[in-house]
Amino acid sequence: MTDGKKLYSRSAISHLIADVTEDELCELAELFKVFGDSTRIRILFDLFQGEKNVTEICEDLQMNQSAVSHQLKILRTSKLIASRREGKAVIYSLADDHVKTIIAMGKEHIEE
């Protein structure tokens, strides 16, 4: 913190290194793979503004509905976003703060 850089808590780092199974590594890779697609990242950023239905997301991204729905499913499966139905529409929102923190760290890396 002294040098102005944000630091993740030291205990979390040591926890990180301790006994990670191969399965966990694969799970991790699977999670990051979800972030590793520009359409999905754009959807996540779109939802940073607040919850939206599919049609709104399609308009924001200027993409066809099927493509968006396919990616929404992947994000849902990874529990990065949550959905609820409201009449004909299905409303999507970010599932938790991890999404933002993970992306924030990525953004920091890029910006250096």
Add this chain to the structure above:
Amino acid sequence: MTDGKKLYSRSAISHLIADVTEDELCELAELFKVFGDSTRIRILFDLFQGEKNVTEICEDLQMNQSAVSHQLKILRTSKLIASRREGKAVIYSLADDHVKTIIAMGKEHIEE
């Protein structure tokens, strides 16, 4: 902080949401794509133990040298790892703390 969950600094989050260009989103996706492969994640975790040369990494991962070198190149290009030559060997190490913090966040997400 009150609920026991680690939180990334609020200013970083607002910075995150503010005016992100399409190019930056693609860059972000590219970065996460690098984390989204189990071989590369395994290499990163291997380097958590300290710097290692290619042969050591191959032994640790039980993978053929060419496959490892190809992935090392991708990690190097993304500036997640650094390398230096020492005689015949090339020594690899983590480039900075972002790698650990990004992975720590991912791990937290999975563990819930």
Add this chain to the structure above:
DNA sequence: CGTTCATATGAATATATTATCATATATTTA
């Protein structure tokens, strides 16, 4: 300087992934 050891790289193959198209499902309303 030719051989050995360590690493890198190009080409090829196998596999995974994404977007598109067509269609199915679900909800509302006339």
Add this chain to the structure above:
DNA sequence: TAAATATATGATAATATATTCATATGAACG
């Protein structure tokens, strides 16, 4: 209940990706 609207999903084709094999580069050493 038929039509309209919103979303989901299966199949396909185009593209991207990872691993393997063969070979190249580079350093050390006799």
